[in-house]
Amino acid sequence: AQKVTQAQTEISVVEKEDVTLDCVYETRDTTYYLFWYKQPPSGELVFLIRRNSFDEQNEISGRYSWNFQKSTSSFNFTITASQVVDSAVYFCALRNYGQNFVFGPGTRLSVLP
Amino acid sequence: EAGVTQFPSHSVIEKGQTVTLRCDPISGHDNLYWYRRVMGKEIKFLLHFVKESKQDESGMPNNRFLAERTGGTYSTLKVQPAELEDSGVYFCASSRAGLAGLETQYFGPGTRLLVL
Numbered sequence: 496a497q498k499v500t501q502a503q504t505e506i507s508v509v510e511k512e513d514v515t516l517d518c519v520y521e522t523r524d525t526t527y528y529l530f531w532y533k534q535p536p537s538g539e540l541v542f543l544i545r546r547n548s549f550d551e552q553n554e555i556s557g558r559y560s561w562n563f564q565k566s567t568s569s570f571n572f573t574i575t576a577s578q579v580v581d582s583a584v585y586f587c588a589l590r591n592y593g594q595n596f597v598f599g600p601g602t603r604l605s606v607l608p
Numbered sequence: 609e610a611g612v613t614q615f616p617s618h619s620v621i622e623k624g625q626t627v628t629l630r631c632d633p634i635s636g637h638d639n640l641y642w643y644r645r646v647m648g649k650e651i652k653f654l655l656h657f658v659k660e661s662k663q664d665e666s667g668m669p670n671n672r673f674l675a676e677r678t679g680g681t682y683s684t685l686k687v688q689p690a691e692l693e694d695s696g697v698y699f700c701a702s703s704r705a706g707l708a709g710l711e712t713q714y715f716g717p718g719t720r721l722l723v724l
Binding site for chain 2: 499532537538539540541542545586588595596597598599600601
């Protein structure tokens with residue numbers, strides 16, 4: 496069975512702090528894809544990143560970085576120097592090849608000025 | 609290009625009534641998906657259309673839910689009769705044709721349904 500766990504329900508940080516959102520997944524497949532989506536107050540889910548199971552290279556995009564570790568089945572997301580506009584609900588998701596998304600419950604991030 | 613749009617943005621109905629949600633995917637996207645998030649829990653897959661055909665409807669909770677995509681363009685999701693546990697946010701997503709897992713799904717803003 497596939498499962499995604501985001502243990503942090505809510506996180507609050509002060510602007511300019513770094514914050515890491517945790518994501519742990521479970522799957523028996525060897526080919527799978529991991530995603531992060533952002534849901535700002537406007538409601539839509541905004542795609543942030545996709546990573547396949549064969550690529551464990553960490554990725555950095557501006558203030559965002561992702562740490563994929565197969566050994567611990569984790570795909571953590573770090574925001575450096577957080578800003579108020581980063582306040583949102585962040586979803587981690589797993590998709591096995593040929594199958595549909597399994598989402599985590601989401602982590603609500605509040606960045607305070 | 610315009611994103612995925614959903615209508616209405618909010619709907620409040622009484623138990624037993626019927627509600628129809630609409631999703632307009634990004635133009636040219638063959639794949640259309642419905643998801644829902646109930647009571648702040650995880651987002652769960654409902655079904656997947658490829659053009660006008662239902663590719664996978666394994667996530668549909670019961671036969672009170674009916675999804676259609678006539679002509680392979682927009683899709684509707686009808687709940688009849690609505691029950692209290694149907695309250696939640698219903699998301700639609702679309703993607704281009706491609707190998708499963710590789711194409712990026714673009715989500716709409718969701719329809720917030722409240723059944724009283």
